[in-house]
Amino acid sequence: MGQTIGVKEIEYLAIGAAVLGTGGGGDPYIGKLMAQKAIEECGPVTLLAPDEVPDDALVVPTAMMGAPTVFFEKIPNGDEALHSLRRLEEYLGKKAFAVMPMECGGLNSTIPFVVAARSGLPLVDADGMGRAFPELQMETFNVYGVSGTPMVITDERGNWCLVNTVDNHLLEYIARGITIRMGGVGHIAEYPMTGKEMKETSIHYTTTLAINIGKAIVHARERLENPLEGMGKALAESNYGEPLVLFEGKIIDVDRRTVEGFTRGTVTLEGLGTDAGSHFKVEFQNENLIAYRNDEVVATVPDLITFLDLETYKPITTEGLRYGYRTICIGIPTPPIMRTTEALEIWGPKYFGYDLPFIPVEELAKNVKRGRS
Amino acid sequence: MGQTIGVKEIEYLAIGAAVLGTGGGGDPYIGKLMAQKAIEECGPVTLLAPDEVPDDALVVPTAMMGAPTVFFEKIPNGDEALHSLRRLEEYLGKKAFAVMPMECGGLNSTIPFVVAARSGLPLVDADGMGRAFPELQMETFNVYGVSGTPMVITDERGNWCLVNTVDNHLLEYIARGITIRMGGVGHIAEYPMTGKEMKETSIHYTTTLAINIGKAIVHARERLENPLEGMGKALAESNYGEPLVLFEGKIIDVDRRTVEGFTRGTVTLEGLGTDAGSHFKVEFQNENLIAYRNDEVVATVPDLITFLDLETYKPITTEGLRYGYRTICIGIPTPPIMRTTEALEIWGPKYFGYDLPFIPVEELAKNVKRGRS
Numbered sequence: 135m136g137q138t139i140g141v142k143e144i145e146y147l148a149i150g151a152a153v154l155g156t157g158g159g160g161d162p163y164i165g166k167l168m169a170q171k172a173i174e175e176c177g178p179v180t181l182l183a184p185d186e187v188p189d190d191a192l193v194v195p196t197a198m199m200g201a202p203t204v205f206f207e208k209i210p211n212g213d214e215a216l217h218s219l220r221r222l223e224e225y226l227g228k229k230a231f232a233v234m235p236m237e238c239g240g241l242n243s244t245i246p247f248v249v250a251a252r253s254g255l256p257l258v259d260a261d262g263m264g265r266a267f268p269e270l271q272m273e274t275f276n277v278y279g280v281s282g283t284p285m286v287i288t289d290e291r292g293n294w295c296l297v298n299t300v301d302n303h304l305l306e307y308i309a310r311g312i313t314i315r316m317g318g319v320g321h322i323a324e325y326p327m328t329g330k331e332m333k334e335t336s337i338h339y340t341t342t343l344a345i346n347i348g349k350a351i352v353h354a355r356e357r358l359e360n361p362l363e364g365m366g367k368a369l370a371e372s373n374y375g376e377p378l379v380l381f382e383g384k385i386i387d388v389d390r391r392t393v394e395g396f397t398r399g400t401v402t403l404e405g406l407g408t409d410a411g412s413h414f415k416v417e418f419q420n421e422n423l424i425a426y427r428n429d430e431v432v433a434t435v436p437d438l439i440t441f442l443d444l445e446t447y448k449p450i451t452t453e454g455l456r457y458g459y460r461t462i463c464i465g466i467p468t469p470p471i472m473r474t475t476e477a478l479e480i481w482g483p484k485y486f487g488y489d490l491p492f493i494p495v496e497e498l499a500k501n502v503k504r505g506r507s
Numbered sequence: 508m509g510q511t512i513g514v515k516e517i518e519y520l521a522i523g524a525a526v527l528g529t530g531g532g533g534d535p536y537i538g539k540l541m542a543q544k545a546i547e548e549c550g551p552v553t554l555l556a557p558d559e560v561p562d563d564a565l566v567v568p569t570a571m572m573g574a575p576t577v578f579f580e581k582i583p584n585g586d587e588a589l590h591s592l593r594r595l596e597e598y599l600g601k602k603a604f605a606v607m608p609m610e611c612g613g614l615n616s617t618i619p620f621v622v623a624a625r626s627g628l629p630l631v632d633a634d635g636m637g638r639a640f641p642e643l644q645m646e647t648f649n650v651y652g653v654s655g656t657p658m659v660i661t662d663e664r665g666n667w668c669l670v671n672t673v674d675n676h677l678l679e680y681i682a683r684g685i686t687i688r689m690g691g692v693g694h695i696a697e698y699p700m701t702g703k704e705m706k707e708t709s710i711h712y713t714t715t716l717a718i719n720i721g722k723a724i725v726h727a728r729e730r731l732e733n734p735l736e737g738m739g740k741a742l743a744e745s746n747y748g749e750p751l752v753l754f755e756g757k758i759i760d761v762d763r764r765t766v767e768g769f770t771r772g773t774v775t776l777e778g779l780g781t782d783a784g785s786h787f788k789v790e791f792q793n794e795n796l797i798a799y800r801n802d803e804v805v806a807t808v809p810d811l812i813t814f815l816d817l818e819t820y821k822p823i824t825t826e827g828l829r830y831g832y833r834t835i836c837i838g839i840p841t842p843p844i845m846r847t848t849e850a851l852e853i854w855g856p857k858y859f860g861y862d863l864p865f866i867p868v869e870e871l872a873k874n875v876k877r878g879r880s
Contacts, residue, residue: 293677295685296669304666311688312668315681 146348159239204318375467519721532612748840
């Protein structure tokens with residue numbers, strides 16, 4: 135049976151998942167503390183490879199839903215997502231065999247470990263986004279035909295709803311309405327599925343990848359390595375492509391607002407080092423969506439666009455972006471399952487309102503001349 | 508066992524309930540057709556006196572929730588509220604002994620008959636508002652301690668949510684959010700309660716009262732009676748006070764908009780007959796809330812303020828108010844259970860944002876000199 139995840143691995147996971155989270159998926163700090171506390175109290179969590187799950191077993195993704203901005207002020211009590219899982223099990227009349235993350239992100243990669251530790255259930259090393267996305271239908275589970283409902287959403291006061299919808303877009307729309315009325319944050323158990331469905335529709339080994347990326351960043355300094363090298367090695371062992379440096383610069387403006395349950399905005403940078411004289415802009419909706427270098431598109435959703443602190447190489451969420459930060463922005467090519475025509479209909483640039491085609495970041499990178507423009 | 512309600516009684520009920528609905532509770536026409544069709548297909552409905560319900564039986568109020576304006580355009584398929592009832596029964600693990608209305612109103616007095624006819628359940632002759640109100644916590648059930656949840660809300664497409672909240676104000680807030688995301692209208696089963704709770708917290712015999720008022724209006728002409736006389740007789744046999752004429756006039760302006768799931772606005776009239784030279788204004792939020800005669804308050808929520816067509820004496824909903832209509836506006840004193848301090852905290856003028864005390868309409872009427880001002 136799979137590897138064991140303890141307090142140390144959660145430390146790495148929180149960092150690596152925030153890299154894959156492409157600015158979204160919540161604040162890694164709170165999620166990390168919550169998962170570590172749960173593991174300290176209840177013991178380590180077994181991480182299962184997707185193939186270790188029986189085809190007919192019930193697998194349930196759990197997550198935080200809402201605006202990360204609000205999450206900072208409404209810290210959960212830690213039992214909300216487990217409560218959602220339990221109510222969902224009761225409704226289905228079946229016990230979950232394992233839980234899993236819905237997405238990669240500082241918070242939504244760690245929160246499922248709280249549920250796993252407190253319930254004693256194993257966690258599957260896979261998820262439904264391969265990054266973070268702002269909406270519930272943006273999951274490979276939906277792209278490849280799994281129903282998102284029945285789902286349960288619980289808030290920190292104990293209010294909860296069981297939601298059933300005729301399609302997964304309506305699930306997003308109605309559950310988002312509930313989240314807003316819960317004060318901007320809810321905790322969900324959704325897309326209950328069989329082991330077979332999970333194997334066929336999820337992005338595999340993303341927890342392991344996140345842990346390896348986090349480890350590379352944390353230990354780069356003591357190994358006198360460039361953290362991007364270690365990150366590159368971790369990615370080379372995965373379905374993702376190698377990390378590409380999109381820009382090195384200082385943040386000169388952040389325009390961020392909370393709108394209809396989402397954190398939306400734009401961050402603007404001016405170049406440093408080889409990028410001095412150039413400028414750079416990223417538009418985000420919870421997650422970074424489109425990167426422009428000197429007004430030319432250099433990366434588009436669903437490829438990963440992540441800001442790292444220029445000093446520590448730790449990832450910065452869209453929440454954490456501040457005037458004056460010196461950062462390096464990287465692009466990471468996403469796995470083929472996230473770039474199919476069906477998948478791009480659900481989360482390509484057009485869905486987010488951009489009149490842009492998806493072009494793989496590795497293609498776009500070929501046209502970018504970094505250095506003084 | 509109680510009386511039997513057929514197609515004819517529904518005809519009266521729709522009219523009388525719209526009088527008690529004080530402008531709200533939905534359009535009587537659609538509700539009437541739905542209830543009559545259900546009775547034609549499934550047979551008449553047994554109306555139970557509150558005392559006929561065993562103390563430990565499960566009683567479930569059902570209703571339409573949302574903006575009547577929207578209801579005109581999203582006509583239900585007729586099974587939504589029954590679906591909500593069935594899902595609620597499944598969740599509770601108990602079958603309902605009877606259904607009941609949540610409020611009086613053209614639609615919400617008749618819709619529970621659709622559920623009763625199609626399920627074969629009897630309907631209790633009582634409700635939780637004694638009129639129509641715009642919010643779910645505005646029920647005597649809430650005033651006197653019954654939990655509104657678990658509740659179920661279903662839309663015409665088949666989307667549905669089971670809602671559990673820690674109090675009934677949050678039920679209103681969260682369920683309203685769901686209703687808005689369902690497109691403005693949902694169909695609910697709420698405040699599941701015991702027979703004992705129903706007897707102690709409901710307003711009794713409101714269906715009978717509504718039928719009697721409707722009958723008085725319909726048959727007044729053939730009896731060469733003033734419809735207000737027959738209405739007065741029906742009310743004299745109830746816990747309500749006698750009807751008072753507040754104004755007779757022509758509508759000269761209607762300002763109506765749909766805001767956050769509610770129909771809000773103001774209607775203005777100029778006097779006719781003994782009221783010639785005076786003006787009159789009513790402010791509403793789904794229901795008529797405050798009536799002003801020559802800028803003086805003459806009736807306040809929760810007392811009933813209802814517009815009747817000056818020709819037919821049929822009630823006009825806030826939806827139906829139109830420029831040029833000649834109407835008579837009446838006030839009806841509500842029963843004591845609706846005027847207690849606890850009750851007025853939930854639905855007095857202050858709750859709706861008016862800096863006005865509740866003064867019984869029969870008190871206010873003493874100060875009104877009708878006739879040329």
